[in-house]
Amino acid sequence: MREQHKRSIAEQAKIFKALGHPSRLLMVDALRDGEKCVCELRELVGDDMSTISRHLAVLREAGVVTSKKRGTSIYYRLKLGCLNQFLQCTAAAVQQKAREHLEIVQSR
Amino acid sequence: MREQHKRSIAEQAKIFKALGHPSRLLMVDALRDGEKCVCELRELVGDDMSTISRHLAVLREAGVVTSKKRGTSIYYRLKLGCLNQFLQCTAAAVQQKAREHLEIVQSR
DNA sequence: TGGCTTTTTGGCAAAATTGCAAAATATTGA
DNA sequence: TCAATATTTTGCAATTTTGCCAAAAAGCCA
Numbered sequence: 001m002r003e004q005h006k007r008s009i010a011e012q013a014k015i016f017k018a019l020g021h022p023s024r025l026l027m028v029d030a031l032r033d034g035e036k037c038v039c040e041l042r043e044l045v046g047d048d049m050s051t052i053s054r055h056l057a058v059l060r061e062a063g064v065v066t067s068k069k070r071g072t073s074i075y076y077r078l079k080l081g082c083l084n085q086f087l088q089c090t091a092a093a094v095q096q097k098a099r100e101h102l103e104i105v106q107s108r
Numbered sequence: 109m110r111e112q113h114k115r116s117i118a119e120q121a122k123i124f125k126a127l128g129h130p131s132r133l134l135m136v137d138a139l140r141d142g143e144k145c146v147c148e149l150r151e152l153v154g155d156d157m158s159t160i161s162r163h164l165a166v167l168r169e170a171g172v173v174t175s176k177k178r179g180t181s182i183y184y185r186l187k188l189g190c191l192n193q194f195l196q197c198t199a200a201a202v203q204q205k206a207r208e209h210l211e212i213v214q215s216r
Numbered sequence: 217t218g219g220c221t222t223t224t225t226g227g228c229a230a231a232a233t234t235g236c237a238a239a240a241t242a243t244t245g246a
Numbered sequence: 247t248c249a250a251t252a253t254t255t256t257g258c259a260a261t262t263t264t265g266c267c268a269a270a271a272a273g274c275c276a
Binding site for chain 4: 155156177179180
Binding site: 010013018019021085093 | 114125129134137193199
């Protein structure tokens with residue numbers, strides 16, 4: 001019972017882990033407003049194509065995104081819909097943290 | 109402009125990264141129903157105390173949890189409230205994935 | 217004060233992640 | 247069929263993360 005739960009948590013951790021890299025989160029964030037081809041994502045991040053491809057594989061395996069070939073390119077889209085909402089929350093949290101940090105600095 | 113956004117995303121990635129470890133996510137999940145002392149979290153995870161302590165430091169630095177000393181122990185609680193809702197989503201996603209995988213296996 | 221109990225740190229070795237470059241795979245058109 | 251385009255896979259070296267042990271802090275109280 002508890003073991004089953006631990007397994008589920010471990011699986012969920014993979015999702016978070018996949019999202020826990022700047023380049024990958026940047027791509028995922030970009031996918032919030034619709035699918036994009038690998039080439040667009042590559043341009044967004046700016047890394048080597050092979051690096052982008054690897055990152056996308058991580059996201060795919062974690063179930064965060066899905067891909068579909070259309071014409072000459074492969075298009076990626078967000079699969080984990082609820083992420084959209086949570087990203088608003090993390091963005092707000094980061095902003096809040098920045099504000100707090102600013103306060104500390106100013107109060108010196 | 110875009111650089112500012114990239115920085116924000118990188119900061120948010122730290123939150124995901126902190127959550128992207130089975131032991132850490134297990135502890136965070138346990139905190140959903142109220143604060144717990146380090147000793148309780150240690151028992152839950154089962155690792156060495158020093159390992160637990162380090163994991164908690166990661167979560168603290170990412171702003172996912174906060175701690176407060178009371179009596180002889182230190183109590184941790186969830187700081188990133190919206191996580192509660194998102195964890196429901198990831199749990200559902202993992203379940204769904206398991207179902208899909210089962211289907212594939214059965215259809216052979 | 218001195219001795220507990222709880223938590224954090226330092227030091228390390230093993231394991232995992234990252235990113236680039238080169239090679240391998242499709243696909244598409246000419 | 248060949249060449250060109252788009253993407254993935256491999257091989258590797260550098261870096262980071264993990265987790266344990268021992269030792270150091272820190273706080274509490276008899």
